Amino acid sequence: MNVYAPQSASSKRALWAHIKDLKASRGVIWIILGDFNQVRSVEEKRNCVFDPVSVADFSSFIYEVNLAEYLMNGSKFTRWLDGGNKMSKLDRMLVCDKFWGLWPTVTLRTLPRNLSGHCPLVFITTSTDFGSIPFKFFNAWLSKPGLDTAVRSTVTSFNFYGPHDVSLAEKLRCIKKVVKEWNNKTKKEENVSLSTSAEVIKKLDLLCEIRDLSEAEKSDYMEYKNNINMINDSRVNELQQKSQVRFGDRRG
Structure with a gap:
């Protein structure tokens, strides 16, 4: 018509x-x-x-x-x-x-x-343009600080006048933008944390060659080592989920 x-x-x-x-x-x-x-x-x-x-x-x-x-x-x-x-x-x-x-x-x-x-x-009717790259959310992000606060703040402050379907699409777009910004910021902070932790462990390793570490230094060693392991484990989990999204889970 x-x-x-x-x-x-x-x-x-x-x-x-x-x-x-x-x-x-x-x-x-x-x-x-x-x-x-x-x-x-x-x-x-x-x-x-x-x-x-x-x-x-x-x-x-x-x-x-x-x-x-x-x-x-x-x-x-x-x-x-x-x-x-x-x-x-x-x-x-x-x-x-x-x-x-x-x-x-x-x-x-x-x-x-x-x-x-x-x-x-x-x-x-022919799909020659696939449009924007789909937004993917990874479970590994849920264990990282700041995500929940960022999403809740965006939803609470959202204000839009219009049809419900358009409003929902706009709200999701705002959440997507905030999550991307949070993820980029978190990655940069993790990179700084990894670099700092690796430097401290390197210095403590050198000290081990000339004397025994104090209790405080042993505690620092374990703390920075655990920090590196935690960040790396989170990134491995994220990579595993990305591979399943891209190629499918072939374990079954």
Whole structure:
């Protein structure tokens, strides 16, 4: 179904209701695309009036009709006005769960708009672009300090206005960013700790050649040795999980 939605909120509600009735009366695979004249979140507009009531109406329609929206690549917005000062994402593609199940990797790509106010959209069913590298979480991280605090702080401070599915995706994106930053920081701290521990053990080994170590020095030796073993064991566990993710667990 090709859609060119009206401007007024009441007319759009009537259109959503009409599409809902049509879909309920016809058990076929549905693809609904075109200019819906409606955004789903404040992030889909720039320098334009934002109507939260219309957003809620549109989101409720998508949820009640059991539709899903594919990822759009190319550009963030599809409609330009006032010489590019006003932008919004009005054009999109919605599909039923049957279509999604048959073609889960479909994407919608925008093309250069040239002199038009709208970007042309291309429907791509061939997976030539695999997108971003998937985010992987490793069990070994759970034993390291700071991760729980970083994630809890991000979830507690998260604030987003928009549809529930968009909100969840944005929350996960924020958590992913924080976990990556924490992991990079932790690796740097571990490298410094390994270097320091190895240097202390080297000095204590040299002392062992000329005299017996004191109790305090023996305690330091064991402490730094255990620190190296703990960090190395954690990294080995992480490497084992990475290998299973990449190549599969072949032990069975």
